[in-house]
């Protein structure tokens with residue numbers, strides 16, 4: 206076996222992971238997933254104060270902000286918040302902390318001295334990540350529900366949104382250049398047709414002066430689960446971590462990143478272009494589900510959390526830039542006299558070879574530019590570097606604790622618990638399995654690498670072998686999967702439980718115990734659809750959606766195959782959406798629940814929008830009665846589908 210996988214490598218894999226997002230404001234008990242009971246402690250984001258004394262942590266399932274003493278490594282206090290606390294941003298002087306209240310539609314403004322919520326700023330329903338720009342008195346907030354960035358003017362009293370800027374899809378993480386001229390937003394999932402072989406997620410770069418999108422930078426084909434981004438101290442580079450799925454290849458093996466790999470992309474912010482994408486995996490040890498990334502104060506190092514494998518990687522990014530420019534320092538092991546031809550020596554001769562890095566599982570390792578260490582807990586998500594650069598704080602989601610690592614060596618200095626962590630019940634154990642790539646052969650991916658956002662979709666399609674080869678299927682959401690048997694688009698399995706077990710065995714390829722299967726099943730069956738962001742603020746259908754509902758149930762004849770409450774008759778039909786290798790055209794009627802977040806549509810992902818399903822992809826007129834509908838009626842029907 207050679208040390209390199211240059212050439213056409215394969216494929217890939219998975220995506221990073223994990224971000225989950227669900228949920229709702231307190232009070233909306235009915236829609237809260239029982240899998241994430243509020244009693245569990247689940248630290249998700251973390252920031253360190255500029256004076257080095259305090260660390261703030263958002264606890265997603267605990268519903269609070271937890272305040273930790275960095276030196277004593279103890280918990281100092283806690284503030285109850287609304288919804289599910291997610292992203293954090295601290296003003297430059299450390300006096301004000303902003304917390305995204307996912308599901309509650311607000312940002313909590315906390316006075317760090319008095320430790321009180323002093324106000325709330327209304328944003329999208331599902332704010333994820335935020336970043337402050339102190340000199341220009343702005344706060345930028347990523348809204349997962351409306352695929353947009355809210356721009357908040359902090360100079361105004363009360364602070365309020367002055368603009369909403371559309372981005373691509375589910376902004377998961379934001380960063381600002383030090384001069385506050387550009388805001389970079391990571392879009393979690395790709396938005397495009399599954400039939401497009403170049404389908405990929407993108408970074409949105411916003412010009413903070415015009416408040417318009419300056420560039421949308423596509424990541425390499427198969428990029429998805431774009432969970433984290435940070436910016437170099439000179440403001441030149443955005444470093445973004447993501448999964449890189451080899452979705453154009455059949456899933457015949459997991460080895461060597463054939464299905465999913467995990468990557469770091471380097472983007473030139475001012476140029477709006479991608480310099481390079483490097484794989485974080487080793488040849489036989491995947492680095493599943495990269496989640497967060499931070500940069501050292503001098504710009505020479507990066508730290509990345511890998512939620513699926515419970516590791517942190519330390520990247521010598523200064524060295525990588527040297528190598529990319531072809532002028533690596535002589536002491537670099539990759540270029541020492543006597544070392545054979547490798548990707549770096551090739552790049553020295555031909556910078557065009559930089560493009561091959563996204564297929565090379567050895568580049569970072571032979572350059573001595575990556576080290577991976579334990580995260581000091583389970584399911585690491587958020588990262589923060591201490592003000593003096595000596596410590597790295599790691600939010601270990603399933604441990605309910607923040608680990609303190611030495612930044613230079615990764616050595617564990619201690620852990621700070623957010624509070625008592627109850628023994629996990631079956632659903633929480635299943636949730637942990639679902640997000641754990643160490644169960645998978647060579648740890649390339651977890652279930653969550655493809656089923657993002659707690660069992661939903663990755664925006665890609667995959668060619669599994671269970672229904673033959675050469676007939677890729679758009680990833681299915683698992684919400685209520687037990688209520689919509691048979692399983693998979695071609696109904697290749699009758700029972701949901703067998704399918705969960707099959708998933709563990711075939712996708713992850715490791716023998717599972719009976720208890721693992723039971724736990725996984727308990728988790729998956731606990732998932733509940735979230736109320737659509739397209740409903741009115743009081744949870745009702747809009748007027749257009751009302752009209753669409755009447756058509757759905759009446760003239761358009763959709764109800765026949767998509768009856769409530771799960772919007773499927775659980776049967777196979779040929780609705781005229783034909784694929785070459787499946788001439789019978791028969792597919793299991795999919796549930797339409799949460800259709801607002803599962804694009805693209807139809808078995809192979811050929812339809813980008815719900816309207817496309819009813820129009821351009823219904824040329825044979827076998828899919829409901831849509832030909833007699835006016836354009837406005839089609840729009841009304843699509844509005845109803847977005848509300849489910």
Ligand code: HEC
Nearest residue numbers: 652655667678679680681686692693694704705708709712
């Ligand atoms: C490489 C991406 C990928 C990974 C990893 C993955 N899945 Fe899937 N999953 C899919 C796709 C694509 C489908 C749709 C397949 C089809 O329609 O034939 C699917 C379908 C399913 C279904 C059927 C849903 C239904 O309603 O019919 C279940 C259940 C499921 N996956 C569970 C899991 C579990 C559990 C894991 C982890 C052990 C997992 N998946 C890992 C991509 C993935």
Ligand code: HEC
Nearest residue numbers: 761762763766778782792793794795806807808828829830
């Ligand atoms: C004869 C049964 C039948 C009728 C009637 C029907 N559908 Fe479907 N629907 C299906 C099947 C089967 C699929 C899956 C087709 C595929 O995957 O290629 C589907 C897929 C869909 C999808 C894509 C969902 C996804 O996640 O990929 C949407 C949206 C949809 N139907 C909406 C409608 C609407 C709206 C109507 C009424 C105008 C309607 N359907 C009428 C059987 C039906």
